[in-house]
Amino acid sequence: MLTGDKVMLGPLVQTDAQPLFGWMNDRVIAESNGVWRPTDAMDFTTWFQNVGKDQGKVTFAIRKPGEGRLVGYLSILSIHHIFRSAEMGVTIGASGERGQGLGRDAMRLGMRYCWESLGLERITLRIYGDNPAAIRCYQGAGFVLEGVLRRAAYLNGRRVDVTLMGALRQD
Numbered sequence: 001m002l003t004g005d006k007v008m009l010g011p012l013v014q015t016d017a018q019p020l021f022g023w024m025n026d027r028v029i030a031e032s033n034g035v036w037r038p039t040d041a042m043d044f045t046t047w048f049q050n051v052g053k054d055q056g057k058v059t060f061a062i063r064k065p066g067e068g069r070l071v072g073y074l075s076i077l078s079i080h081h082i083f084r085s086a087e088m089g090v091t092i093g094a095s096g097e098r099g100q101g102l103g104r105d106a107m108r109l110g111m112r113y114c115w116e117s118l119g120l121e122r123i124t125l126r127i128y129g130d131n132p133a134a135i136r137c138y139q140g141a142g143f144v145l146e147g148v149l150r151r152a153a154y155l156n157g158r159r160v161d162v163t164l165m166g167a168l169r170q171d
Contacts, residue, residue, distance in 0.1 A: 023093035107141035
């Protein structure tokens with residue numbers, strides 16, 4: 001377990017399947033991570049059973065200390081050991097838990113894991129569309145704005161920008 005000021009990161013467990021399945025099928029949550037597409041129970045079960053088997057990806061459950069309930073998840077994707085880089089994303093799926101700094105604390109823990117356990121030098125992330133709360137969250141965790149890919153994604157029937165942010169170990 002990695003413990004921060006507001007959250008703990010740890011493994012996903014079987015009881016996390018139900019809320020995760022709901023969040024993956026919640027259009028608003030899914031579109032914040034890119035394209036939304038409905039996920040059926042069989043596809044979800046296959047995905048859930050394979051979490052942790054892909055060496056290029058790490059997924060953590062986000063929980064509040066003292067509570068067993070899942071409030072979100074953090075993913076470290078596209079881990080490239082030669083370039084010593086990865087992409088990261090966080091989702092606080094429990095709507096009543098958003099806006100409390102849980103995502104920022106989870107990102108800080110995820111960054112520490114990337115630096116100390118994976119030996120990475122660089123982490124990037126993408127923000128789809130207009131999401132100032134996400135930008136504030138990531139800036140608060142130590143990410144900096146690196147650029148904007150104009151009209152690079154198609155979400156909810158319209159073209160949207162993709163904001164790129166990054167963090168370096170030396171920062």
